[in-house]
Amino acid sequence: MRTGLAAILMLASLFVSAVALAQQEDSDAALPRLGLAPAEPQTRSPPPSLPLGIKPSESKTDVLDFHGFVLLPLRVGLLERPNPRPGESSLVLHNPPLIPQHLRSFEYVGIVPDPWVQLNFIYGNSTVSATAILAARAFPDAAGYYNPVDQLGVNDAFLTVNLSKVLAMPLEVKVGAMTGRYGPMGAYDAGRYGTPLIARVNAIGEMITAGYKLGATTFVIEQGLGGQLGRPPAGLVPAGWNDFASGDVGASFVNHLHAGAAYAGLAQLGLHYLTSWSQDDQIPSGLVPNGRITVFGADARLTAGRYGHLYAGIARTLATNASTVSGVIEILNARGGPELISEYLGPASGGDGSLTTFGAQYDLSMVRLMFDELYTGKSPDLRVSLFGVGTKVRSDDPAYDGVLKLKGGAEVTYNLLSWFGVSTRFDHVRLDGDNSGKAFSIFSPRLLFHTGWLSRDEFALQYSHFVSGSRVDARTGYPATPDPTRNPDRHVFSFSGTFWW
């Protein structure tokens, strides 16, 4: 216990080292100060040039909070080698599997897990707090090589100011680098596909959330404005270390506004507007017109007690000269204009077009359906989830215009014991409407192990059987591109451990 307390205090000292140092110097007051302490920030003072080290008036209430999430899978893809040569086996093992599951495309359903770790450090008090999130999607000691873009470092850093007490109304302001995700189909997560239905915002800026309660109805309004820190410098050669940055992308910004109403913890409606744009003259040709991606969305959520959780949403994405808009905005996991073009609008679209996206997810506990509040989640249960997303493409590229992309699935989980359950999930993806050559299905039975009925850990042993159409390509190479010369794996095994707190 004492060790843990000491550890927490030590970590807290990393975050407030400058302040703590100043406080210590005040108490010792023995040595003159000849320079800045090494722990003091290597930035200019915040305006209006306040000196560091002033004791916060409420410093005694500050605490350090620590949260995290780890998802660590071992994945093996099996493929029969068509013509093995001497010394080669007929069975090929792939890690990562060679499957049509590229994260940045519509085909991604998230059934085969990808590694992800994030550590959230939050320091502050009830009025103001600072959050820093460290993240990585690969681990060099285990991965065999060091890929800089997999180490995200400090992925988010922002301040949260809660002015509710001061203004006698709910009001919260966030300032800094943070992620906004709208259209999450799960009750507490992005849904079975791990993809926000409406949009995701990756900006440095501000976000204000305010509320008003009128009887059983709560109204919420949220506004955000931000941009990315910069743009790829002219002359930058796309390469692995810069994640194949495009020099044609300009400095990009996003403004977004959301309004919603929630009634008695039962239903919630939301309206969303996001617009991101670029108006930059540093693009090499200098003649590229301003680019813009705008999203209008609406969603509804029903938390119907014994009848489960239902989410449904629709979004309309309009793109104009989108190739210059950076990843400040993500649409269905496609970052900015370049990926929106490569994954949806097509290379001949000129970045012009639209997506009409719709999706829904329904989650139900069968035992709760029968026993309502008597069921607390700490006994056997059968869970059912249905989910689907579709998007219709309008584009100036005739090869992409009119394409309807659909994916849907179902998951059934039977929790037998506090430490064990069985589950199966079925996914079907159609990348081009009724073109069965561009469709595939995945059937994934799995065994689930955990340490308690409602524990936040899970160990999943899963088999996924892929049935792919003749024109479904897995991606190979660096950067990964569709490879029609390689057959995708048909059999994929994974064993993953996940834990969050």
Add this chain to the structure above:
Amino acid sequence: MTLLACGATAETARADNDIDKPTDSLPGSPRPPGLGLSPEAPPVGPAPGGRAPSFGAPTEKDEWAFRIGGRFSGWESVGIGRRPDNPPAGYKGTPLHVPARTLGRQPFWSGAGATLSLQFGNAVVSSTVLFYARFSGKERQGYFAPQNGPSIGQAYLTVRPEPLGRLRLNFKVGAFVENYAGPGQWGWGIYGPMLALRGYGETTNAEYDVGPNWRLYLTHGFLGVPGVPEDYLRGEYHSWIETGISTFVHHAHVGVSFKNQYSLKLHYASAYGTDERKYLPTFLTPPSSTPSPVLSSPGADGRLDTYVLETRWMADPYGQLGVSAAYWNFKDAASVGDGIWWGIDWTQGARELVNKFLGPASRGNGALAAVSAEYDMSVARILAHPRTFDGRSQDVRVAVAALRYWTLASRDPFYEHKAGYYAGTQLEFVALSWVRATFQTYLENRYTAFGRWVAASISPGIAFSSDWLSTDRIMLAYTRNFYSDVTDNNSALRLDRDVVTLGAYITF
């Protein structure tokens, strides 16, 4: 007053948060109104099956603990260069090298940085994340070195169920490195573990108390090292350049101990890679050959098997003696990634084992055997016997290690049936609670196609610490290096014979 929860916020530390929390996390339960996901929520889907409450969902409190450990260190080693045999006109002065130009085992790994071990969990389940950061910027390193991090190097979960009678189980799942059969007292030793593994996967450990004095150990695991795309640019910002073929490691271990004094363990590991390269040459391709768009001689599937016998005697008060014997069998091992990670003297993966001990003409085929031994003792502990020595007085601590290897078979005729050895000593005279004298020697003698590769070093030094048993050190040392002509073979730029090192570290 749920407005400012902003959806699925992660229960931040707002003491006066008066949010009406949902009664549970089951489907259909009310959730705080919110228009999007909190920035703190991970960008992933829910856990498979939808059983477990998601990241932001409210759940019951439990006995959770957060622990942070790690090591901060900083070493600067300056090599004092030598005048070249044929200096250019105008050459004068004494060159200084940072990093020092040395080969062979050195007493200090120069560089600076921090390792943090962040653990969170309870008695049954916990997560561990290892965070590495070495200096990577121009301010300290002199150039930007992205491979120095910061990075999350390992992350894994540990599950420790309640004992089943005399049987205790624990499971490790995630991305990690594991070490086995080091002859040192704590499992590593001067010349390192004889078997280290890495990758994504799982390891299951079992301990069974056969009787009051006997304990049985069983370990089994499976790991996978992801393949590296062929067109991933190798060598630009990598300290370790791998061919990078998808590799899978299966390993099993059995051991027994008697009275915690005598232990005997058997280790087995097999790394297997299926080779689908189209044009990337392996590390055995001669440098002069130009990679062709299509491989003229594609590699075969590869395999590296390791067998180790580990013995240990805890001869209180006379110290501990560890002896490990290992056998490695290579079959087209150029097509095996580095799932088997360390072998002799921290030699890394199939690639370096083949290069050092089988020879480049072996094409990754051959067999290797080695015996490694280490003896560690405390003079004060012997003298204090039968009283207990708690380390809080003067002492002389000694570690002596030796390793002998034999190349039993190789397709490279220059290396077949050759042998070599390593020897090392680490002495520490603890004079006072705050000062101690150190002395380290290392010798490496290997066979190469050009003759004996010999590197030796002697390093006297002085160290300061804050207390008898403190884990902090400030050290100053001088190292004298000795090389054979085969080792120091560049007459225009000789290796440094004299190295001065100043450094400090603390572990916690």
